[in-house]
Amino acid sequence: MHDLKILRADPDAFDAALSRRGIAPVAQSLVQEDEMRRAALAELQKAQSERKIIARDIGQAKRQGQDSAELEAKAIALRDHIATLEARANTLQEAIDNVLKTLPNRLDDSVPDGRDESENLVIHQKGEVPKFTFTPKQHFELGEALGMMDFPTATKISGARFVMLRGALARLERALGQFMLDTHTQDFGYEETTVPLLVNDAAMYGTDKLPKFAEDSFHTEDGRWLIPTGEVPLTATVMGEMLSANMLPKRLTTLSSCFRSEAGSAGRDVRGMLRQHQFTKCELVSIVKPEESEAEHERMTRAAETVLERLGLPFRRVLLCAGDTGFGAAKTYDLEAWLPGQNAWREVSSCSNTKDFQARRMNARYRAETGPAFVHTLNGSGLAVGRVMIALMEVYQNEAGQVTIPEPLRPYMGGLEIIG
Known part of the structure:
Protein backbone atom coordinates (compact mmCIF):
# COMPACT_ATOMS: atom_id res chain seq x y z
CA MET A 1 0.00 0.00 0.00
CA HIS A 2 1.20 3.51 -0.78
CA ASP A 3 1.22 6.58 1.45
CA LEU A 4 -1.28 9.15 0.17
CA LYS A 5 0.76 11.93 1.78
CA ILE A 6 3.74 11.09 -0.41
CA LEU A 7 1.50 10.82 -3.45
CA ARG A 8 -0.11 14.23 -2.79
CA ALA A 9 3.25 15.86 -2.15
CA ASP A 10 4.61 14.98 -5.61
CA PRO A 11 2.13 13.26 -7.96
CA ASP A 12 4.48 13.49 -10.94
CA ALA A 13 7.29 11.72 -9.07
CA PHE A 14 4.85 8.99 -8.00
CA ASP A 15 3.73 8.39 -11.59
CA ALA A 16 7.33 8.48 -12.82
CA ALA A 17 8.33 5.82 -10.30
CA LEU A 18 5.51 3.47 -11.30
CA SER A 19 6.04 4.12 -15.00
CA ARG A 20 9.23 2.05 -14.68
CA ARG A 21 6.89 -0.91 -14.20
CA GLY A 22 4.71 0.08 -17.14
CA ILE A 23 1.92 1.55 -14.98
CA ALA A 24 -0.09 4.36 -16.60
CA PRO A 25 -0.35 7.69 -14.66
CA VAL A 26 -2.86 7.51 -11.81
CA ALA A 27 -1.68 10.11 -9.30
CA GLN A 28 -3.71 13.10 -10.51
CA SER A 29 -7.00 11.23 -10.47
CA LEU A 30 -6.22 9.85 -7.01
CA VAL A 31 -5.35 13.33 -5.75
CA GLN A 32 -8.61 14.71 -7.14
CA GLU A 33 -10.65 11.96 -5.49
CA ASP A 34 -8.78 12.50 -2.26
CA GLU A 35 -9.47 16.25 -2.38
CA MET A 36 -13.17 15.51 -2.83
CA ARG A 37 -13.01 13.05 0.06
CA ARG A 38 -11.29 15.59 2.29
CA ALA A 39 -13.83 18.25 1.30
CA ALA A 40 -16.67 15.87 2.18
CA LEU A 41 -15.04 15.12 5.53
CA ALA A 42 -14.62 18.84 6.25
CA GLU A 43 -18.27 19.49 5.42
CA LEU A 44 -19.22 16.45 7.49
CA GLN A 45 -17.32 17.78 10.50
CA LYS A 46 -19.07 21.16 10.12
CA ALA A 47 -22.49 19.49 9.84
CA GLN A 48 -21.82 17.36 12.93
CA SER A 49 -20.94 20.49 14.89
CA GLU A 50 -24.15 22.15 13.70
CA ARG A 51 -26.11 19.08 14.78
CA LYS A 52 -24.70 19.34 18.29
CA ILE A 53 -25.73 23.01 18.46
CA ILE A 54 -29.25 22.28 17.20
CA ALA A 55 -29.62 19.38 19.63
CA ARG A 56 -28.64 21.72 22.44
CA ASP A 57 -31.11 24.37 21.21
CA ILE A 58 -33.92 21.80 20.96
CA GLY A 59 -33.30 20.71 24.53
CA GLN A 60 -33.24 24.29 25.74
CA ALA A 61 -36.47 25.16 23.86
CA LYS A 62 -38.29 22.19 25.35
CA ARG A 63 -37.13 23.06 28.86
CA GLN A 64 -38.49 26.57 28.38
CA GLY A 65 -41.79 25.35 26.93
CA GLN A 66 -41.07 26.82 23.49
CA ASP A 67 -42.03 25.37 20.09
CA SER A 68 -39.09 23.25 18.79
CA ALA A 69 -40.72 21.95 15.61
CA GLU A 70 -38.65 24.11 13.29
CA LEU A 71 -35.43 23.11 15.03
CA GLU A 72 -36.40 19.45 14.90
CA ALA A 73 -37.07 19.74 11.16
CA LYS A 74 -33.60 21.23 10.73
CA ALA A 75 -32.14 18.39 12.78
CA ILE A 76 -33.82 15.80 10.54
CA ALA A 77 -32.56 17.53 7.39
CA LEU A 78 -29.09 17.78 8.90
CA ARG A 79 -29.14 14.09 9.84
CA ASP A 80 -29.93 13.16 6.25
CA HIS A 81 -27.20 15.52 5.00
CA ILE A 82 -24.68 13.95 7.37
CA ALA A 83 -25.61 10.46 6.15
CA THR A 84 -25.12 11.62 2.56
CA LEU A 85 -21.72 13.12 3.36
CA GLU A 86 -20.60 9.99 5.22
CA ALA A 87 -21.64 7.81 2.29
CA ARG A 88 -19.84 10.12 -0.14
CA ALA A 89 -16.62 10.13 1.90
CA ASN A 90 -16.75 6.34 2.30
CA THR A 91 -17.40 5.81 -1.42
CA LEU A 92 -14.47 8.03 -2.35
CA GLN A 93 -12.21 6.29 0.19
CA GLU A 94 -13.20 2.89 -1.19
CA ALA A 95 -12.50 4.04 -4.75
CA ILE A 96 -9.06 5.32 -3.72
CA ASP A 97 -8.26 2.12 -1.82
CA ASN A 98 -9.40 -0.06 -4.73
CA VAL A 99 -6.83 1.65 -6.96
CA LEU A 100 -4.04 1.77 -4.37
CA LYS A 101 -4.31 -1.94 -3.55
CA THR A 102 -3.70 -2.81 -7.21
CA LEU A 103 -0.57 -0.65 -7.57
CA PRO A 104 2.82 -2.39 -7.17
CA ASN A 105 5.57 -1.21 -4.87
CA ARG A 106 7.86 1.60 -5.95
CA LEU A 107 11.23 0.28 -7.08
CA ASP A 108 14.47 0.98 -5.29
CA ASP A 109 16.73 3.38 -7.18
CA SER A 110 19.33 0.62 -7.63
CA VAL A 111 16.95 -1.56 -9.66
CA PRO A 112 17.91 -1.40 -13.35
CA ASP A 113 15.39 -0.57 -16.06
CA GLY A 114 14.28 -3.43 -18.25
CA ARG A 115 11.23 -5.14 -19.71
CA ASP A 116 11.65 -8.77 -18.62
Whole structure:
Protein backbone atom coordinates (compact mmCIF):
# COMPACT_ATOMS: atom_id res chain seq x y z
CA MET A 1 0.00 0.00 0.00
CA HIS A 2 1.20 3.51 -0.78
CA ASP A 3 1.22 6.58 1.45
CA LEU A 4 -1.28 9.15 0.17
CA LYS A 5 0.76 11.93 1.78
CA ILE A 6 3.74 11.09 -0.41
CA LEU A 7 1.50 10.82 -3.45
CA ARG A 8 -0.11 14.23 -2.79
CA ALA A 9 3.25 15.86 -2.15
CA ASP A 10 4.61 14.98 -5.61
CA PRO A 11 2.13 13.26 -7.96
CA ASP A 12 4.48 13.49 -10.94
CA ALA A 13 7.29 11.72 -9.07
CA PHE A 14 4.85 8.99 -8.00
CA ASP A 15 3.73 8.39 -11.59
CA ALA A 16 7.33 8.48 -12.82
CA ALA A 17 8.33 5.82 -10.30
CA LEU A 18 5.51 3.47 -11.30
CA SER A 19 6.04 4.12 -15.00
CA ARG A 20 9.23 2.05 -14.68
CA ARG A 21 6.89 -0.91 -14.20
CA GLY A 22 4.71 0.08 -17.14
CA ILE A 23 1.92 1.55 -14.98
CA ALA A 24 -0.09 4.36 -16.60
CA PRO A 25 -0.35 7.69 -14.66
CA VAL A 26 -2.86 7.51 -11.81
CA ALA A 27 -1.68 10.11 -9.30
CA GLN A 28 -3.71 13.10 -10.51
CA SER A 29 -7.00 11.23 -10.47
CA LEU A 30 -6.22 9.85 -7.01
CA VAL A 31 -5.35 13.33 -5.75
CA GLN A 32 -8.61 14.71 -7.14
CA GLU A 33 -10.65 11.96 -5.49
CA ASP A 34 -8.78 12.50 -2.26
CA GLU A 35 -9.47 16.25 -2.38
CA MET A 36 -13.17 15.51 -2.83
CA ARG A 37 -13.01 13.05 0.06
CA ARG A 38 -11.29 15.59 2.29
CA ALA A 39 -13.83 18.25 1.30
CA ALA A 40 -16.67 15.87 2.18
CA LEU A 41 -15.04 15.12 5.53
CA ALA A 42 -14.62 18.84 6.25
CA GLU A 43 -18.27 19.49 5.42
CA LEU A 44 -19.22 16.45 7.49
CA GLN A 45 -17.32 17.78 10.50
CA LYS A 46 -19.07 21.16 10.12
CA ALA A 47 -22.49 19.49 9.84
CA GLN A 48 -21.82 17.36 12.93
CA SER A 49 -20.94 20.49 14.89
CA GLU A 50 -24.15 22.15 13.70
CA ARG A 51 -26.11 19.08 14.78
CA LYS A 52 -24.70 19.34 18.29
CA ILE A 53 -25.73 23.01 18.46
CA ILE A 54 -29.25 22.28 17.20
CA ALA A 55 -29.62 19.38 19.63
CA ARG A 56 -28.64 21.72 22.44
CA ASP A 57 -31.11 24.37 21.21
CA ILE A 58 -33.92 21.80 20.96
CA GLY A 59 -33.30 20.71 24.53
CA GLN A 60 -33.24 24.29 25.74
CA ALA A 61 -36.47 25.16 23.86
CA LYS A 62 -38.29 22.19 25.35
CA ARG A 63 -37.13 23.06 28.86
CA GLN A 64 -38.49 26.57 28.38
CA GLY A 65 -41.79 25.35 26.93
CA GLN A 66 -41.07 26.82 23.49
CA ASP A 67 -42.03 25.37 20.09
CA SER A 68 -39.09 23.25 18.79
CA ALA A 69 -40.72 21.95 15.61
CA GLU A 70 -38.65 24.11 13.29
CA LEU A 71 -35.43 23.11 15.03
CA GLU A 72 -36.40 19.45 14.90
CA ALA A 73 -37.07 19.74 11.16
CA LYS A 74 -33.60 21.23 10.73
CA ALA A 75 -32.14 18.39 12.78
CA ILE A 76 -33.82 15.80 10.54
CA ALA A 77 -32.56 17.53 7.39
CA LEU A 78 -29.09 17.78 8.90
CA ARG A 79 -29.14 14.09 9.84
CA ASP A 80 -29.93 13.16 6.25
CA HIS A 81 -27.20 15.52 5.00
CA ILE A 82 -24.68 13.95 7.37
CA ALA A 83 -25.61 10.46 6.15
CA THR A 84 -25.12 11.62 2.56
CA LEU A 85 -21.72 13.12 3.36
CA GLU A 86 -20.60 9.99 5.22
CA ALA A 87 -21.64 7.81 2.29
CA ARG A 88 -19.84 10.12 -0.14
CA ALA A 89 -16.62 10.13 1.90
CA ASN A 90 -16.75 6.34 2.30
CA THR A 91 -17.40 5.81 -1.42
CA LEU A 92 -14.47 8.03 -2.35
CA GLN A 93 -12.21 6.29 0.19
CA GLU A 94 -13.20 2.89 -1.19
CA ALA A 95 -12.50 4.04 -4.75
CA ILE A 96 -9.06 5.32 -3.72
CA ASP A 97 -8.26 2.12 -1.82
CA ASN A 98 -9.40 -0.06 -4.73
CA VAL A 99 -6.83 1.65 -6.96
CA LEU A 100 -4.04 1.77 -4.37
CA LYS A 101 -4.31 -1.94 -3.55
CA THR A 102 -3.70 -2.81 -7.21
CA LEU A 103 -0.57 -0.65 -7.57
CA PRO A 104 2.82 -2.39 -7.17
CA ASN A 105 5.57 -1.21 -4.87
CA ARG A 106 7.86 1.60 -5.95
CA LEU A 107 11.23 0.28 -7.08
CA ASP A 108 14.47 0.98 -5.29
CA ASP A 109 16.73 3.38 -7.18
CA SER A 110 19.33 0.62 -7.63
CA VAL A 111 16.95 -1.56 -9.66
CA PRO A 112 17.91 -1.40 -13.35
CA ASP A 113 15.39 -0.57 -16.06
CA GLY A 114 14.28 -3.43 -18.25
CA ARG A 115 11.23 -5.14 -19.71
CA ASP A 116 11.65 -8.77 -18.62
CA GLU A 117 14.04 -11.41 -17.30
CA SER A 118 16.27 -11.08 -20.36
CA GLU A 119 17.39 -7.70 -19.01
CA ASN A 120 18.18 -8.81 -15.46
CA LEU A 121 21.68 -8.03 -14.20
CA VAL A 122 24.06 -10.83 -13.18
CA ILE A 123 25.90 -9.67 -10.04
CA HIS A 124 28.26 -12.62 -9.59
CA GLN A 125 28.69 -16.32 -10.23
CA LYS A 126 30.05 -18.83 -7.72
CA GLY A 127 31.29 -22.31 -8.57
CA GLU A 128 32.37 -23.86 -11.85
CA VAL A 129 29.79 -25.21 -14.26
CA PRO A 130 30.51 -28.97 -14.39
CA LYS A 131 31.69 -30.65 -17.58
CA PHE A 132 30.62 -34.19 -18.37
CA THR A 133 32.11 -36.88 -20.60
CA PHE A 134 28.53 -38.03 -21.30
CA THR A 135 25.24 -36.28 -22.01
CA PRO A 136 23.79 -35.37 -18.60
CA LYS A 137 20.22 -36.41 -17.92
CA GLN A 138 17.46 -34.25 -16.55
CA HIS A 139 16.30 -34.88 -12.99
CA PHE A 140 13.10 -36.67 -13.95
CA GLU A 141 15.01 -39.05 -16.23
CA LEU A 142 17.35 -39.87 -13.36
CA GLY A 143 14.54 -40.16 -10.79
CA GLU A 144 12.31 -42.34 -12.92
CA ALA A 145 15.19 -44.64 -13.88
CA LEU A 146 16.01 -45.04 -10.18
CA GLY A 147 12.37 -45.92 -9.49
CA MET A 148 12.20 -43.17 -6.87
CA MET A 149 10.34 -40.37 -8.70
CA ASP A 150 6.76 -41.37 -9.49
CA PHE A 151 4.68 -38.98 -11.56
CA PRO A 152 1.98 -41.40 -12.87
CA THR A 153 0.82 -42.43 -9.39
CA ALA A 154 0.74 -38.81 -8.21
CA THR A 155 -1.27 -37.87 -11.31
CA LYS A 156 -3.70 -40.72 -10.66
CA ILE A 157 -4.27 -39.46 -7.12
CA SER A 158 -4.13 -35.68 -7.56
CA GLY A 159 -3.78 -34.71 -11.22
CA ALA A 160 -0.95 -33.05 -13.13
CA ARG A 161 1.97 -31.19 -11.51
CA PHE A 162 2.33 -33.50 -8.52
CA VAL A 163 5.02 -36.08 -7.74
CA MET A 164 5.60 -38.91 -5.27
CA LEU A 165 9.17 -39.39 -4.11
CA ARG A 166 10.25 -42.76 -2.77
CA GLY A 167 13.14 -44.24 -0.87
CA ALA A 168 16.42 -42.36 -0.93
CA LEU A 169 15.03 -39.43 -2.95
CA ALA A 170 12.26 -38.92 -0.40
CA ARG A 171 14.92 -38.91 2.31
CA LEU A 172 17.09 -36.57 0.24
CA GLU A 173 14.26 -34.02 0.10
CA ARG A 174 13.85 -34.25 3.88
CA ALA A 175 17.63 -34.02 4.38
CA LEU A 176 17.89 -30.89 2.29
CA GLY A 177 15.14 -29.18 4.27
CA GLN A 178 16.75 -30.06 7.59
CA PHE A 179 20.16 -28.93 6.36
CA MET A 180 18.70 -25.59 5.29
CA LEU A 181 16.93 -25.07 8.62
CA ASP A 182 20.07 -25.94 10.58
CA THR A 183 22.16 -23.53 8.52
CA HIS A 184 19.78 -20.61 8.97
CA THR A 185 19.07 -21.17 12.65
CA GLN A 186 22.60 -22.04 13.78
CA ASP A 187 24.67 -19.74 11.56
CA PHE A 188 22.34 -16.81 10.83
CA GLY A 189 20.16 -16.55 13.91
CA TYR A 190 16.76 -17.22 12.36
CA GLU A 191 14.12 -18.57 14.72
CA GLU A 192 12.65 -21.88 13.56
CA THR A 193 8.88 -21.64 13.34
CA THR A 194 6.09 -24.06 12.50
CA VAL A 195 3.31 -22.21 10.69
CA PRO A 196 -0.32 -22.85 9.75
CA LEU A 197 -0.74 -23.91 6.14
CA LEU A 198 -4.14 -22.20 5.99
CA VAL A 199 -4.47 -18.42 6.41
CA ASN A 200 -7.23 -15.81 6.22
CA ASP A 201 -7.84 -12.95 3.79
CA ALA A 202 -6.11 -10.41 6.04
CA ALA A 203 -2.83 -12.37 6.04
CA MET A 204 -2.93 -12.78 2.26
CA TYR A 205 -3.78 -9.13 1.65
CA GLY A 206 -1.15 -7.89 4.09
CA THR A 207 1.58 -9.82 2.30
CA ASP A 208 0.39 -8.45 -1.08
CA LYS A 209 -1.01 -11.78 -2.36
CA LEU A 210 -4.54 -10.36 -2.59
CA PRO A 211 -6.18 -9.18 -4.72
CA LYS A 212 -3.42 -9.38 -7.34
CA PHE A 213 -2.62 -13.10 -7.07
CA ALA A 214 -5.93 -14.61 -6.03
CA GLU A 215 -6.03 -16.90 -9.06
CA ASP A 216 -2.53 -18.19 -8.29
CA SER A 217 -3.58 -19.54 -4.88
CA PHE A 218 -5.94 -22.26 -3.68
CA HIS A 219 -9.05 -21.03 -1.84
CA THR A 220 -10.92 -23.35 0.54
CA GLU A 221 -14.68 -23.60 0.86
CA ASP A 222 -14.59 -22.08 4.35
CA GLY A 223 -12.92 -18.89 3.06
CA ARG A 224 -9.28 -19.58 3.85
CA TRP A 225 -6.21 -19.91 1.63
CA LEU A 226 -3.55 -22.59 1.31
CA ILE A 227 -0.28 -20.70 1.71
CA PRO A 228 1.59 -20.03 -1.54
CA THR A 229 4.76 -19.51 0.53
CA GLY A 230 5.83 -19.53 4.18
CA GLU A 231 6.34 -15.78 3.80
CA VAL A 232 2.60 -15.24 4.34
CA PRO A 233 2.19 -16.68 7.87
CA LEU A 234 5.68 -15.63 9.00
CA THR A 235 5.27 -11.99 7.95
CA ALA A 236 1.67 -11.86 9.17
CA THR A 237 2.85 -12.61 12.71
CA VAL A 238 3.41 -8.84 13.10
CA MET A 239 0.09 -7.87 11.46
CA GLY A 240 -1.58 -5.12 13.50
CA GLU A 241 1.28 -5.09 16.03
CA MET A 242 3.15 -2.19 17.63
CA LEU A 243 6.61 -3.63 18.29
CA SER A 244 9.20 -2.34 20.71
CA ALA A 245 12.35 -1.13 19.00
CA ASN A 246 14.42 -3.64 20.97
CA MET A 247 12.46 -6.50 19.36
CA LEU A 248 14.03 -5.68 16.00
CA PRO A 249 15.47 -7.16 13.90
CA LYS A 250 13.12 -10.13 14.04
CA ARG A 251 14.25 -13.09 11.93
CA LEU A 252 12.04 -16.13 11.31
CA THR A 253 12.37 -19.28 9.23
CA THR A 254 10.06 -22.16 8.44
CA LEU A 255 10.14 -25.35 6.41
CA SER A 256 6.68 -25.85 4.99
CA SER A 257 4.63 -27.18 2.16
CA CYS A 258 3.54 -24.48 -0.29
CA PHE A 259 0.65 -24.55 -2.73
CA ARG A 260 0.21 -22.69 -6.03
CA SER A 261 -2.32 -23.10 -8.79
CA GLU A 262 0.28 -22.16 -11.43
CA ALA A 263 -2.39 -20.22 -13.31
CA GLY A 264 -1.08 -19.06 -16.64
CA SER A 265 1.79 -21.57 -16.74
CA ALA A 266 0.18 -24.02 -19.15
CA GLY A 267 2.85 -25.62 -21.30
CA ARG A 268 5.76 -24.40 -19.14
CA ASP A 269 7.98 -26.95 -17.36
CA VAL A 270 5.42 -29.69 -17.90
CA ARG A 271 7.94 -32.48 -17.26
CA GLY A 272 9.45 -32.99 -13.86
CA MET A 273 9.41 -31.13 -10.56
CA LEU A 274 10.27 -27.58 -11.57
CA ARG A 275 6.72 -26.22 -11.45
CA GLN A 276 4.45 -28.07 -9.04
CA HIS A 277 1.14 -27.34 -7.33
CA GLN A 278 2.67 -28.53 -4.02
CA PHE A 279 6.30 -28.13 -3.03
CA THR A 280 8.52 -27.74 0.01
CA LYS A 281 10.38 -24.53 0.74
CA CYS A 282 12.55 -23.18 3.51
CA GLU A 283 11.44 -19.56 3.94
CA LEU A 284 13.29 -16.63 5.51
CA VAL A 285 11.53 -13.51 6.82
CA SER A 286 13.04 -10.46 8.48
CA ILE A 287 11.22 -7.61 10.23
CA VAL A 288 13.56 -4.64 10.67
CA LYS A 289 13.85 -0.90 11.18
CA PRO A 290 13.78 1.08 7.91
CA GLU A 291 17.44 2.08 8.15
CA GLU A 292 18.44 -1.59 8.46
CA SER A 293 16.57 -3.09 5.53
CA GLU A 294 19.20 -2.62 2.83
CA ALA A 295 21.89 -4.36 4.89
CA GLU A 296 19.38 -7.04 5.92
CA HIS A 297 18.63 -7.73 2.28
CA GLU A 298 22.29 -8.49 1.65
CA ARG A 299 22.50 -10.58 4.82
CA MET A 300 19.45 -12.66 3.87
CA THR A 301 20.72 -13.26 0.34
CA ARG A 302 24.09 -14.36 1.70
CA ALA A 303 22.34 -16.82 4.02
CA ALA A 304 20.64 -18.42 1.00
CA GLU A 305 23.89 -18.40 -0.98
CA THR A 306 25.69 -20.14 1.88
CA VAL A 307 23.47 -23.21 1.50
CA LEU A 308 24.36 -23.48 -2.19
CA GLU A 309 28.07 -22.94 -1.49
CA ARG A 310 28.16 -25.69 1.15
CA LEU A 311 26.41 -28.08 -1.21
CA GLY A 312 28.95 -27.31 -3.93
CA LEU A 313 26.30 -26.22 -6.42
CA PRO A 314 27.28 -23.61 -9.02
CA PHE A 315 24.99 -20.60 -8.86
CA ARG A 316 24.75 -16.97 -9.75
CA ARG A 317 23.11 -13.95 -8.12
CA VAL A 318 20.85 -11.88 -10.36
CA LEU A 319 19.41 -8.42 -9.69
CA LEU A 320 15.95 -8.32 -11.23
CA CYS A 321 15.17 -5.45 -13.57
CA ALA A 322 12.11 -3.22 -13.27
CA GLY A 323 9.97 -5.34 -15.56
CA ASP A 324 10.74 -8.60 -13.73
CA THR A 325 10.54 -7.40 -10.12
CA GLY A 326 7.54 -8.80 -8.26
CA PHE A 327 4.46 -6.80 -7.29
CA GLY A 328 5.33 -6.23 -3.63
CA ALA A 329 9.10 -5.96 -3.93
CA ALA A 330 11.15 -2.79 -4.05
CA LYS A 331 14.24 -4.83 -4.95
CA THR A 332 14.85 -8.53 -5.57
CA TYR A 333 17.87 -10.77 -5.92
CA ASP A 334 17.30 -14.17 -7.53
CA LEU A 335 19.71 -17.04 -7.01
CA GLU A 336 19.92 -19.33 -10.02
CA ALA A 337 21.48 -22.78 -9.89
CA TRP A 338 22.99 -24.50 -12.90
CA LEU A 339 20.99 -27.47 -14.24
CA PRO A 340 23.22 -29.55 -16.54
CA GLY A 341 20.30 -31.60 -17.84
CA GLN A 342 18.59 -28.45 -19.08
CA ASN A 343 21.85 -26.68 -19.86
CA ALA A 344 20.36 -23.63 -18.17
CA TRP A 345 20.31 -21.49 -15.04
CA ARG A 346 17.08 -21.85 -13.04
CA GLU A 347 15.83 -19.90 -10.05
CA VAL A 348 16.09 -21.64 -6.67
CA SER A 349 15.68 -18.58 -4.46
CA SER A 350 14.19 -15.11 -4.61
CA CYS A 351 15.11 -12.63 -1.84
CA SER A 352 13.12 -9.40 -1.74
CA ASN A 353 13.05 -6.18 0.25
CA THR A 354 9.47 -4.88 0.31
CA LYS A 355 10.42 -1.90 2.52
CA ASP A 356 7.21 -0.58 4.17
CA PHE A 357 4.84 -1.76 1.40
CA GLN A 358 3.57 -4.83 3.27
CA ALA A 359 3.78 -3.12 6.65
CA ARG A 360 1.32 -0.44 5.54
CA ARG A 361 -1.09 -3.06 4.24
CA MET A 362 -0.99 -4.99 7.52
CA ASN A 363 -0.45 -1.99 9.84
CA ALA A 364 2.77 -3.37 11.33
CA ARG A 365 4.66 -0.68 13.25
CA TYR A 366 7.32 -0.18 15.91
CA ARG A 367 8.09 2.49 18.47
CA ALA A 368 10.79 4.61 16.87
CA GLU A 369 12.46 7.46 18.74
CA THR A 370 10.39 9.94 16.75
CA GLY A 371 7.12 8.07 17.33
CA PRO A 372 5.27 5.11 15.74
CA ALA A 373 6.74 4.10 12.35
CA PHE A 374 6.15 1.30 9.88
CA VAL A 375 8.64 -1.57 9.93
CA HIS A 376 10.34 -2.87 6.80
CA THR A 377 9.74 -6.50 5.84
CA LEU A 378 11.95 -8.81 3.78
CA ASN A 379 11.39 -12.35 2.56
CA GLY A 380 13.48 -14.93 0.77
CA SER A 381 13.69 -18.58 -0.16
CA GLY A 382 16.38 -20.24 1.81
CA LEU A 383 15.85 -22.34 -0.43
CA ALA A 384 13.21 -24.01 -2.61
CA VAL A 385 13.90 -27.61 -1.58
CA GLY A 386 12.63 -29.37 -4.70
CA ARG A 387 14.52 -27.13 -7.08
CA VAL A 388 17.75 -27.50 -5.12
CA MET A 389 17.28 -31.27 -5.21
CA ILE A 390 16.87 -31.03 -9.00
CA ALA A 391 20.15 -29.12 -9.27
CA LEU A 392 21.91 -31.55 -6.93
CA MET A 393 20.74 -34.61 -8.86
CA GLU A 394 21.82 -33.18 -12.19
CA VAL A 395 25.18 -31.78 -11.00
CA TYR A 396 26.17 -34.90 -9.01
CA GLN A 397 25.02 -37.56 -11.50
CA ASN A 398 27.33 -40.09 -13.11
CA GLU A 399 27.09 -41.93 -16.39
CA ALA A 400 25.45 -44.92 -14.71
CA GLY A 401 22.57 -42.71 -13.56
CA GLN A 402 23.65 -42.69 -9.91
CA VAL A 403 23.71 -39.55 -7.78
CA THR A 404 26.54 -38.77 -5.37
CA ILE A 405 25.41 -37.12 -2.13
CA PRO A 406 27.44 -34.03 -1.11
CA GLU A 407 29.34 -34.58 2.14
CA PRO A 408 27.39 -32.01 4.21
CA LEU A 409 24.19 -33.98 3.57
CA ARG A 410 25.52 -37.44 4.38
CA PRO A 411 24.89 -37.19 8.15
CA TYR A 412 21.25 -36.40 7.31
CA MET A 413 21.16 -39.42 5.00
CA GLY A 414 22.38 -41.96 7.52
CA GLY A 415 25.86 -41.96 5.98
CA LEU A 416 24.63 -42.83 2.48
CA GLU A 417 27.10 -41.62 -0.15
CA ILE A 418 25.47 -42.61 -3.45
CA ILE A 419 21.86 -43.01 -4.58
CA GLY A 420 21.79 -45.77 -7.13
